[in-house]
Amino acid sequence: MSTEILPAGPPSEPPVQPPVEPETAAPPTKKRRGWLIALIVLGVLVVLGIIAFIVAESFAKDYARDYVRGKIVDVLQLPADAEVDVDLGAGSIILQALAGRIETVDVDVPDATFGALTGTLSLHGEGVPLDETAPVDTLRVDFAIGADDLAALSEDPSTAPTFAFEGDQVALGSEFELFGAVIPIGLTLDPSAADGALVLTPTSITIGEQTFESGSEDGSFLGQIASALLQPQTLCIAGSVPQALVLDDAAIDGDELVLTFRGDGAALGGPELATPGTCPAA
Known part of the structure; x- marks a missing residue:
């Protein structure tokens, strides 16, 4: 039996293997979740801080209003239950308190009495210190009286x-x-x-x-x-008002005579706002 010899063919190449994709690392879910929790906690703390500041601001404003009201009641010798409206402006009372003074104070008293005069009082103060013995930067008082009050002078x-x-x-x-x-x-x-x-x-x-x-x-x-x-x-007029207030202007407004006084530099708790002035001897 004869053996057939076949011609040698080209060498066979090994099959090409597809490239192996590198394994993708799994996302650090725990690490990302930790940052998310931290942000949530920070947001909650910020909100709680804002709420705490608002609450503290409300208490501070109430305290400042009561302080100013008490001084006005003492100076004008008003009844304890007298109607006294106090406006401390729009600024933060806490920040102003840290500076030691209130920027602006506006007070309205519908029924006030200065000596023999009775009328409506409006007070405007700027740079009002929390220390009652320290001077106020600016103090203006508008006192509106009726025609009958002129006879009292x-x-x-x-x-x-x-x-x-x-x-x-x-x-x-x-x-x-x-x-x-x-x-x-x-x-x-x-x-x-x-x-x-x-x-x-x-x-x-x-x-x-x-x-x-x-x-x-x-x-x-x-x-x-x-x-x-x-x-x-x-x-x-001096004998009817505190000695710290000096008449600066007078003008008719409707059915009232508005007397404008200045008391710059007076202290809310000082004697010059609690003691009537004097008129020169006739």
Whole structure:
């Protein structure tokens, strides 16, 4: 039996194996989850901190309002249950307290009394220290009184003339007796402030049925009387208000005379706001 010899073919190459993909590492789920928990905890702490600050701010504002209200009640000698509205502005009281003073304070008292005067009081303060013995940077008080209160400033209120407000002027009504006849007098006056006193400057006077303007010259008998009466009248305010407050302006607003006082540098707890001023001897 013969053996057939086949021609040698090209050498066979081993089969090509597909590349082996490297194994992808599993994501660090535990590590990522830890960061997420940390962020949640941080967010909760921030929220709790904000809530705590809001609560503390509310308590601080209440305390500051009570402090200011107590001082106003003491200074004005108001009843303990008097209506006193205190506004401390929009800033953070805690941050202001750390600085030792409140930036702005506004107080409204619908029924306040200064000596013989009764009216509506509005107080504005800036740079109000929490230390009651320290001076306030700015202190302004607007005190609105009615026409009847002007009579209380007269030396003898029982014989004081009748006051009324007409437009931006004060109207004064009185009378005098001449040769057995009672003659009515009417004055119109401009209110102002000078050297801490209320000044009423006549602009015209009516005697009987005749009117004389300020600055006009009339040599008649009534004209000479009018000239003598057309002189500024000064009413002392100092004896009715704390000595720290100085009258700075006076103007008619509707049916009220608004007296504006300045008390810059006064201390809320100092004697100058608790002691009435004095009027010079007549």
